[in-house]
Amino acid sequence: MAGSVIKTKIFNSVEITSVPKWIRLLVWKMMIATLLLMAIGSATRVMNAGLACPDWPLCYGQLVPGAQMNLQVFLEWFHRLDAALIGLSAIALMGITWWYQRQLPPWLPWAATGAFALILFQGLLGGLTVTEMLRFDIVTAHLATALLFFCTLVIMVSLLTPYQGTNASSNLAWLSGTAAILIYLQSLLGALVASRWALHQCLGNSELCQVMNSHILGVVPPTVAILTLTFKAWQTPGLHPVLRNLANLASSLVILQIALGVATFRLHLQVEPLTVAHQTVGATLLGILVAFTVLAIRDQANNCAKLENWCKE
Structure with a gap:
């Protein structure tokens, strides 16, 4: 019986519908942005732009590259920018869910924390792909972590949807x-x-x-x-x-x-x-x-x- 009680608490429709709409919207936007991020990452790879910015986390030592900007540099720079925005969103989501934890399903702050841990690890792998010159095992791990982060957001969206x-x-x-x-x-x-x-x-x-x-x-x-x-x-x-x-x-x-x-x-x-x-x-x-x-x-x-x-x- 304990298993059914746990399931009922996790998937309780009343708890789910009580989550503020703007929190649900934030998770939705993060999920879509992550899918787009993976598409941009794929474009960066096939266009041989993975090392277009030779340094990390800046690009040619700048937040926004100037004279060096071309299609390849833009793809790599924009990929990093999108990743940074998702990372900031993950921090915001984690902070918000813990701040309002009494009003939210108990699993939500922990899920947000897990998502933040994944995006943090993903960022480290992103840096290593540049410093280690696109080593194949790091590149593969980079996508593996991105997919896990994406799946975490899909799970959260699926749980938060009435x-x-x-x-x-x-x-x-x-x-x-x-x-x-x-x-x-x-x-x-x-x-x-x-x-x-x-x-x-x-x-x-x-x-x-x-x-x-x-x-x-x-x-x-x-x-x-x-x-x-x-x-x-x-x-x-x-x-x-x-x-x-x-x-x-x-x-x-x-x-x-x-x-x-x-x-x-x-x-x-x-x-x-x-x-x-x-x-x-x-x-x-x-x-x-x-x-x-x-x-x-x-x-x-x-x-x-x-x-x-x-x-x-």
């Missing part, structure tokens, strides 16, 4: 959660391929083909999981329209992602917007699956609140 489930999600949460983990791992493989230029190495020198092929074959498990999730969502009567729409969107995005991946591969990464879109769609797909998982768990939590004698610890 939602009254239909108690029909059954066991869909574990399936969407598994798909989210698989997409996350596939994204890390993609980051490894990009940071080591595995496609060029494989096609040019027959090196790192194992890394490249792992990413290609790695698309199968998450695709199967997502299509299964969508099929089961179609077959679940009474499923909340939001969950049904998220499942449909996930299937559409995974098909688009595969198409972008094939195009990127065939064009040998020569069309930069395709590469940027490939990473951005992947991050969006991850966010959709995380949101589905949280809402499906909330659906089950509502069921537990109504049928406590059916819920076990």
Whole structure:
């Protein structure tokens, strides 16, 4: 019974709707800004602008570079600026939630603190990518942390959004959660391929083909999981329209992602917007699956609140 009590407290609709609208709006804006930040980071990489600013945290020793400004410098500088603004927002969110903690769900200040810790670590990794000359393991860790931060914000948004489930999600949460983990791992493989230029190495020198092929074959498990999730969502009567729409969107995005991946591969990464879109769609797909998982768990939590004698610890 303790498990159902905890779930009911975390997903209590009254507590969630009592959160001021401006706090919810701040988390929403941070989530969208983070998705855009990852897209800008991808553009910075494919445009070979990762070291356009040779120093860190300034750029050519200035807050705003002057005569040195060109497209590559602008991308790297703007990437840092966006990251700094998100970092300041994370500090503000953490401070606000602790200041108003008595009026907020008890999990919210801790979640905000966790988000701040992730963005702080992300900033350190960002600095190391420059000082260590784009070392592939640091670049991969940089994206891995960014995705975790993004997922944290998606979870917070999904918990703060008023939602009254239909108690029909059954066991869909574990399936969407598994798909989210698989997409996350596939994204890390993609980051490894990009940071080591595995496609060029494989096609040019027959090196790192194992890394490249792992990413290609790695698309199968998450695709199967997502299509299964969508099929089961179609077959679940009474499923909340939001969950049904998220499942449909996930299937559409995974098909688009595969198409972008094939195009990127065939064009040998020569069309930069395709590469940027490939990473951005992947991050969006991850966010959709995380949101589905949280809402499906909330659906089950509502069921537990109504049928406590059916819920076990």
